[in-house]
Amino acid sequence: MKRNLVVFSLIVVVLGLGLILTVGCAKKVVKETAEEKTATVQKEAAAAAQPAETEEQRLAREKAMKEAAMKEAALKEEQERERALAAQKEKEAAAAAIAAAFADLRFDFDKFDLKPEARETLKKAAAYMLAGKDVTVVIEGNCDERGTVEYNLALGEKRALSAMKFLVDLGVDKGRIKTISYGKERPLDPGHTEEAWAKNRRDHFVVTEK
Amino acid sequence: MDKNSYLSLFTVHRSLFTFYCIVIAFFLVFGLTAPSHGRVYIDIDSPTIQKFPLAIADFKNLGKNPDKDKLGTWFSDALGKALQVTGFFTIIQRNAFLEDPNQAGITTDSIRFSDWTGIGAESLIKGGFQVNGKELIAEFRLFDVIQGKLISGKKYTGKAGDRKDMVLKFASEVLLQLTGEKGVFDTRIAFAGKKGQISEIYTINFDGSELSRITNFRSLTLLPRWSPDSREMTFTSYRDGNPDLYLLDTSSRRARKISGFSGLNLAAPWSPDGTKILMTLSKDGHQEIYVMDFREGRARRLTHNYSINISPTWSPDGKRIAFVSDRSGSPQIYVMDADGENQRRLTYQGNYNTSPSWSPKGKRIAFEGMVGGSFQILAMDEDGGNVVQLTTERSRNESPSWSPDGRYIAFASKKNGRHRLCVMNANGSNVRILHEGMEGYDNTSWSSRSNLY
DSSP: OHHHHHHHHHHHHHHHHHHHHHHHHHHHHHHHHHHHHHHHHHHHHHHHHSOOOOHHHHHHHHHHHHHHHHHHHHHHHHHHHHHHHHHHHHHHHHHHHHHHHTOOEEOOTTOOSOOHHHHHHHHHHHHHHHTTOOEEEEEEEEOOSSSOHHHHHHHHHHHHHHHHHHHHHTTOOGGGEEEEEEETSSOSSOOOSHHHHHHHSEEEEEEEEO | OOSSOOOEEEEEOOSSOOEEEEEOOOOOSSOOOSOTTOSOSOOTTSTTOOOEEEEEOOOEEOSSSOOTTOHHHHHHHHHHHHHHHHTSEEEOOGGGOOSOTTTOOSSGGGOOTHHHHTTTOSEEEEEEEEEETTEEEEEEEEEETTTTEEEEEEEEEEEGGGHHHHHHHHHHHHHHHHHSSOOOTTOEEEEEEEETTEEEEEEEETTSOOOEEOOOOSSBEEEEEEOTTSSEEEEEEOTTSSOEEEEEETTTOOEEEEEOOSSOEEEEEEOTTSSEEEEEEOTTSSOEEEEEETTTTEEEEOOOOSSOEEEEEEOTTSSEEEEEEOTTSSOEEEEEETTSOSOEEOOOSSSOEEEEEEOTTSSEEEEEEEETTEEEEEEEETTSOSOEEOOOSSSEEEEEEEOTTSSEEEEEEEETTEEEEEEEETTSOSOEEEEEOSSOEEEEEEOOOOSOO
C-alpha cells in the first residue's frame, strides 16, 4: 500500500515538472521569434532608406551625437549656474540692503542720545521695515571697556532703548523690535585706544527675516 | 581668670575635618596681668599704621620620631606666609636670628628675650609638634618679647592633613591678640571670571588659594552676591538669552531663576539680616532699584526716576542704601533710606563715580571713580565727606568689596592689558594679587566668616 503511494507520488511530480517545462519553453520560443521578426523588419527598413554606411561614417555620426549631447548638458549646467548666481546676488543684495539700513550706531562716552548720523541710519532702518519686508530686529546695546559692569549694562540698555524709541516713533511696530544690553562685555574691537572704544560704543542690529 | 593657670577645652566640628583645640595650661612664670586680649598692640585704624615686627622661630620636634617631612620649617614658613598676607606684620627673616635653636626652648623660662629684641622683634612665635602615627599635635605660643611674657598659647590635635588649618587658626588668634579682632582666613571672595565671550562665577580664598569655579552656565554670568551666612548666592546670567537673576545654593551648587523680567535683572547685595535682596530691574524701560523680601516673595520699587538707578549697597545696619544714579547727567553716588525716602547725592568730585560698597564696620563707603582718565578705588565717609583715593597706579581699578572685618578691600585691576584680582588693606597699602591670568575679573563679593578659624 505504502509503496504504491510512493510510486504514484513520483509519477505526479514527474508529470508536474514536465508540464511546467513544456509551458516555459513554448513561451520562450514565441518570444524569440517575435524579437527576430522585429529586428529583421527594422534592418530592412534601414537598408531601404539609406545606402549601407561605412565604418568611418558610423563613427563620425556617433561622435557628433555625443558632442551634441554634451553641448546640451553644458548649456543646462550654465543656465543652472546663472540661476544660482542670480539667487546668490539677490540674497547678497538683500543682505547688503539690510546692512546698509541697519548699520551700527555710534555713541559718545557715557551718552545714549542719538547722534545725527545715527538718526539717518535709523530712518533707513525704519524705511526698510515699513517697506513690507517681514523682518524683526534685536538691538544690542554695547559700551566701551571703561567703567563698571553694572553701569555699562544700564548704559547699553539705554542706548538700545533710544534706537527702539526712534524706530517706534517712525511707525515701526514695537512688537518687531527687541532690545538687549551686553554692557562692556562684548567689545567689537579688543583694543584699548580711543579708536577701539569708539567702535565698541555701539548699537548693533541683528535682523531676522521671516 | 586664675592668674597662674587656665585650661579650657572646646571642640570644633566642621565638614572637612574635626580637630580638637586645646588651650594649653601654661604656668606663667611672669604672670598675666591683663586679660588675654585686653591690650591692642596694633591699632589698624590709625592712619599712620606701621608694620609690626614679628619673628617666627622654626618649630621644635617634641616627639621621638624624626621630622622626615621637615615640619619644623613648614610650620614657621606657613605661619609667616599667613600673617604676611594680612599686611600688618614685617616677618623678620630667619637668617637675622641670634638665638641658638639648640639651646633655647619654647617656654617663657627657656627663651632669652634679648636675642629677639636685639633684632628688632616686638613679638615672637614659637612652637613645637609631635607626630604619632597619623596623629599630629602642634603647640603655638605668642610672646611679647619687650615685656618678656606669653600672650597666648594653643595646642591643636589632629591629622597631618589638618596642619594648614592649625596654622590659620593660630594666625587668627595672633590677630585677635595683637589687633583686637580675629582674621579673615576663613572667608572667600567671589567674582565673575572672564574667558572670551563668556564669564562664570568663581571663588577664591583670602590668601589666594583654592580657586574654584562654581557655575557652569557657559554664558555671560555676572554679579555674584553672597548671602550673609555664605550659604547662598545670587547672580545674573545670560544663559537663557536675557540677563536673568538666579539664586544658587553654594553647597549643592544648584541654581534656580528667581527673576526673569524682560530687560535687566541685576543681582545686588542681601540685607544684613538675610531676609531681603536688592536688585535692579528695567522691566518698565528704565533701570530702577527694587527690594525683594524672601518672605513676601514680591519686589517693591525704591526709585522712581527715568534715569539710571543701579548698584545699590546696604549700610551695615540695613537702614540705608547707597546707589548709583545718572540723574544729574553723570553717574554719581546717592544714598536713600531703606524705604526709598530721602534720596540725596553724596559724590561731587569728578564726573564718574560708581560701584559703592559700604564697609560692614560702619562709616566708610568705598567706590570706583574716574580720576584724570584712569579708574581708581576711593573711599569716603557715609555723608560724602573725607574722600581718600586708595589706589594710585595708573591702571583700571574697579569693583571694590569690603572684607567682613572692614580691614581689606578686594578689587579688580587691569594694567597693561593684564587683568588681576587684588586685595589691599583698607588704607590702600599692601596691594596683593590674589589671581591673574584670566581675561577679566569683575564684581567682587566678599563672603562672611565661616567661623573655622
